[in-house]
Amino acid sequence: MSTQVFYFVATLSIIFSLMVIFAKNPIHSVLYLILTFFTFTVHYVLLNAQFLAVVNFIVYMGAIMVLFLFVLMLLNLNKETEPVKSPLIKIVGVIAGCCLIVTLVGSFKAASINSPLILKNQGLGLVENLGKELFGPFLLPFELSSLLLLAAMVGAVLLSKRDEVEA
Amino acid sequence: MENLTTQMAGVPLNHYIYLCAIIFTIGVIGVLTRRNAIVIFMSVELMLNAVNLLLTAFSVHSNDPSGQVFVFFIMALAAAEVAVGLAIIVMVYRNTKSIDINVLNRLKW
Numbered sequence: 260m261s262t263q264v265f266y267f268v269a270t271l272s273i274i275f276s277l278m279v280i281f282a283k284n285p286i287h288s289v290l291y292l293i294l295t296f297f298t299f300t301v302h303y304v305l306l307n308a309q310f311l312a313v314v315n316f317i318v319y320m321g322a323i324m325v326l327f328l329f330v331l332m333l334l335n336l337n338k339e340t341e342p343v344k345s346p347l348i349k350i351v352g353v354i355a356g357c358c359l360i361v362t363l364v365g366s367f368k369a370a371s372i373n374s375p376l377i378l379k380n381q382g383l384g385l386v387e388n389l390g391k392e393l394f395g396p397f398l399l400p401f402e403l404s405s406l407l408l409l410a411a412m413v414g415a416v417l418l419s420k421r422d423e424v425e426a
Numbered sequence: 427m428e429n430l431t432t433q434m435a436g437v438p439l440n441h442y443i444y445l446c447a448i449i450f451t452i453g454v455i456g457v458l459t460r461r462n463a464i465v466i467f468m469s470v471e472l473m474l475n476a477v478n479l480l481l482t483a484f485s486v487h488s489n490d491p492s493g494q495v496f497v498f499f500i501m502a503l504a505a506a507e508v509a510v511g512l513a514i515i516v517m518v519y520r521n522t523k524s525i526d527i528n529v530l531n532r533l534k535w
Contacts, residue, residue: 262436269445276449276472280456285464292468299475306486311497315478318501323471323508330512331464334519352458356451363447373438379489384482392491393498404502411506418513 265305272298289327296320306376308384442483449476463515463525467508474504 275298278291296319303312382388393401449472456469478497485493515525522529 265437265441269441272445273448273452276452279472280452280460280465280469285462288465288468292471295472296475299479302479303482306482308482308486308494308497311478311482311494314498314501318505319471319475323505326508326512327464327468330516333516334525349459352455355458356455359454360447360451363451364444367440367443367447371440372443373440374487376437376439376442376483376487378486383486383489383491384494388491389494389498392495397492397495397499400499404499407506408502411509415509415513418510419516 265302268298268301268305272302285331286328289324289331292327293320293324296324303384306384307378307381310384310386310389439483439487442480446476446480446483449473449479461526461528463518463527464512466527467511467515471504471508474500 272295275291275295279288279295282288282291296315300312300315300320303309303315380388453469453471453473453476456472457466460466460469478500481493481497481500485491485497518530519525
């Protein structure tokens, strides 16, 4: 029964991600993207990766999407200012994407990995297990990522600040 | 919760691979067909998320927590990338009054 939950949620994520790229209004795109990320959170819960589910919920649906919505509303964009590509480019883009998916699916079929996904260790994705991993072998990358976030913060402030001297 | 996840054992790994390939391709199509810089950014986020889900699926498959730690790092990287990228987009909008990426075609030379 619950394998059907996976297929249902997978269908929803494909539909919502299609809506993201085909919605005319950028605000609608962001809202569909939030729904897509919500379906991804459900996927993480189904894989019993509970830590990642919570982090995905907070970081993507909370922080990143608020940032996107905030910038969209700051720039005051709507359907009228939306730039459109010529239909030719669109068709060529879709054909290129279809070629990509055919290639990917074909190569995965050749590899034929169809063993069922079995969760051997129930505590695999829990905070306890991941914390031991994160503060053990991955301590240096963890500390470096704090440096990355600091650099990104400084960079974002510096980029979006008005240049008072030249103006 | 445990009841649910033990029942999940039936989904084959390659169905996860197909799902992630499809969503990644949707992201690629979005980058190729849209001209709004923010929508292109969102397509990039879609691609990152497809890879995240696949890493998690493989981590569960091979019973190795390193994959989920990688996903955590990718999320931190995505947050940094979005902050800097949106700052650049705001600056482009301030200078050109548009976020059409074709305005930036002078960057090609």
